[in-house]
Structures are given as C-alpha cells and as structure tokens.
Amino acid sequence: MRVPSLALLAAAAVLVAGPACAAELIRSPGAAPAISDRRPVIFLGGSIEMGNAPDWQAAFARSLDDLDVVLLNPRREDWNPAWKPVAEDPNFRAQVEWELAALERSDIIVIYLAPGTQSPISLLELGLYARSGRLVVLAPEGFWRKGNVDITAQRYGARRVSSLEELAAVARERATALAAQRLEALQPAERLKARQPAERR
16 A cells, blocks of 8 residues: 655645634444545444443544544434334434444544443444454453454454544544555646635645
8 A cells, every 4th residue: 555645644634634624423323425525534433332331432533633534433322212222113223223323434443342341232332343453442451352352353453542542643643544545546727716715625
C-alpha cells in the first residue's frame, strides 16, 4: 500500500480537523452514510449491556467532535427492554441488522470492553473483525475475558490500546491517514474542492 506524502497528510489533517468540521454522530437506527461519502466512518462498538454500562460512547464522540468523520453509535436512546432477543422480534432484528451493516460500512472499528461487564455481543463482533485490519480494541484489567481478547487480538493483528484516551488517539490517527489516502486518489480539481471548508462548498 502506498504511503501518503507528508504534504498530503498535512492537507488531510486540515481537511479532517478544522474550524468548519464537526463529527456527524449517527445512532441506531439512523441510516449509515452512502458509499460515495468520502468521510472516514468509525463504529463505536463495545459495552452497552442493555443500557446498564457507562455511556463511554458519548465521551468518545465528544473527543473526536472536531473531525470531519461519521461516528456510528449502536447505543439507542429508545431501547426497549421488552423487546425479545429472538430473530422473530422485528425491533430486535432491526437492531442486530443495523449493527451488522454499520460494521460492514465502517473504516475503523473501536471496541471498548468495560470492566464489570460481560459484553457478549461485543465479543462476537470482535471475533468477526479481528482479521480485518480495521479493529482497535481496549480490554482493561478487570474485564472478565481480557486474556481471551488479548490473545485473539495479538494472533490476528488487531491493535490493542490501554486507555480510552489512547483509543480515541488511534482512531484520530487512522482517520487522518485514511483521509490523506482518499485525498491522494482525487483528481487535482476534486482535491482542491475537498480542501475547501464545508460552508463554502
């Protein structure tokens, strides 16, 4: 894979993080961006526990709010615990299908496995994408299957981090590099247009 030049990386940093930029947060069941949308897409996977886990996704999203990216958040504000976790329940099926589609659409997948939770769905998603090259995972001390997560991530080359701050920093770094690659692929006129602030387009 070609490595973007320093000039393109600098341009991408301006494109991805600038005064006119703001991350777009899409919660389930909102529609994911179209394939033609060049913004980096980040999936916020990890502990939810039917709403009982701390809302780490909100803090994570705020830390990237200056980036021109799309954040896909599976945590629903209208989750109904009466929905049955079976394929025949239409609301439950819609949530599962939204998450699977969002994972497929994402360029970067972050997963935070909070201590004190079991997070079986997040573990399933980790297994699905461990080999993808898109996964960044945080399993702190106290997560009940930290050893399994660490060994699986190490075996398949998934990036491991040690704090939520590092998780956000790696997501920011990857989004900037991806924006540079996409900027490099554009024709000169398109590249100039892409660098313009959003309100001038």
